[in-house]
Amino acid sequence: MSIASPARHVRVLYTGGTIGMQASANGLAPASGFEARMREQLAAQPDLVVPNWSFEELLPLIDSANMTPAYWQRLREAVVQAVDGQGCDAVLILHGTDTLAYSAAAMSFQLLGLRAPVLFTGSMLPAGVEGSDAWENVNGALGDLARGLEAGVHLHFHGALLPPTRCAKVRSSGRNPFAALRRTGGAARVAPMPAALDYRQPRQPASIGVLPLYPGLGVPLLQAVLDSGVQALLLECYGSGTGPSDNAPFLDTLRSATDRGIVVVALTQCQEGGVELDVYEAGSRLRDAGVLSGGGMTRETALGKLHALLGAGLPVAEVRRLVELDLCGELA
Known part of the structure; x- marks a missing residue:
């Protein structure tokens, strides 16, 4: 420090x-x-x-x-x-x-x-x-x-x-x-920090979508967002990170997106708490579809973090790894 x-x-x-x-x-x-x-x-x-x-x-x-x-x-x-x-x-x-x-x-x-x-x-x-x-x-x-x-x-x-x-x-x-906000969901601090994330390194533009879940959200809207050219999607879920687990086409759409390299991160819509995808079946099925946990990150923070990770030109696998680790107190 x-x-x-x-x-x-x-x-x-x-x-x-x-x-x-x-x-x-x-x-x-x-x-x-x-x-x-x-x-x-x-x-x-x-x-x-x-x-x-x-x-x-x-x-x-x-x-x-x-x-x-x-x-x-x-x-x-x-x-x-x-x-x-x-x-x-x-x-x-x-x-x-x-x-x-x-x-x-x-x-x-x-x-x-x-x-x-x-x-x-x-x-x-x-x-x-x-x-x-x-x-x-x-x-x-x-x-x-x-x-x-x-x-x-x-x-x-x-x-x-x-x-x-x-x-x-x-x-x-x-x-x-x-x-x-009283957000929860800790993670280990990244050490050492990847050189590509140093403030002196150039940045590329990134395309990131944000979509809140709500009762009745259909697959066509989710698909349209995923097909819009986004590199990542912040999926604002219910509670501790749940979604429509009985909707097979919805889960298949998310799985297909992650398979083609789109980084999907679950956030909570709640003011307090955070995402724990393994608490409920409705959350674990999102994890099975390749969705990552945003822990206690706010929308503002997750958006900024993904712009930094994707803008640094990191490989998708490295972006996925770093999303769930703490860089500067966002998951402390």
């Missing part, structure tokens, strides 16, 4: 999001100029201890509802350039809340091996409006970095530090929108 030390020079990466939005003809929209606003509010608080920092806008600024895996690669490259190219010893990412948990989880896997802390934050209300939490979160995050954080990805919101691979956005308004 790395030693936490106070940051001396923080790179602030501004992606857009509610925190810096301003009114437009069509409602709140991302806006430039946040650096000046940030410097002005910090200058008004001379007793606040924060590290030296520099600012970069990732243009075009986006509403986080428009986040994509391709943007994650831009974000990874900006972090690597700041740390390895320009000598920053920490990075603060300002990000919209709608997909913040997805991006923070994805970066946890994209930045494996980086020897610097990367901290995500945002706000529920834009800076400058009544009751906004923007400066509370920015100043709190800078304070965390001034005190020192261990290398790796972190999430700061409303005074709390949350583990990115264990949390989700659970509220669309008000305070404390993010929560660390």
